[in-house]
Amino acid sequence: MLLLIMAILVSCGEESIPKPKAYLSLEYPAQGYNVLGVERPYVFEIGQNTSIKELPYKWLKVMYPKLKASVDITYRPVNENLRELFIEAEKLVLEHTVKADNISWRDFSNTENKVYGKLCQIEGNAASQIQFHATDSSRHFIKGSLFFYAKPNYDSVYPAVEYIKEDMVRMMESLKWKD
DSSP states (O other): OHHHHHHHHHHOOOOOOOOOOOEEEEOOOOOOEEESOOSSSSEEEETOOEEEEEEEGGGGEEEEEGEEEEEEEEEEESSSSSSHHHHHHHHHHHHHGGGEEEEEEEOOOOOOEEEEEEEEEEESSSSOOOEEEEEEESSEEEEEEEEEEEEEOOHHHHHHHHHHHHHHHHHHHOOOEOO
């Protein structure tokens, strides 16, 4: 009898229920922007939480140390080779089709600053989820590619991709050529 009473007392308690599905809640700092402070034939705004690594050939690496990511900026002067530069930029995007679930393109045009280009988002476990290229059609060509320093797992990096994508759009929107 005593065992039966103890079993009833011990078994009475809060009913366990499965936890509901939820999304990972990541908080990213509000982004403020500064004008790029290195000497290049171009200038644009970068996030305050980034650092810059200058590279040869007027290239840059905009680094996101806390996210273990970077936006690699390559610059090429246009010397009657604009078509080849476009083909090369789009070829680099299309190389990701093996791992991509979807590739979407968005045209960009800022006639006031003579900046014309495309932003490309690559969904899936590709090496680079966002890329853009921009030109003035006569003298300058720039390309930006987002890379993470980890094996790509799109579900895991998606929030960071969306955060950095805002910065990359800001780079394109604020891009100006120096003559």
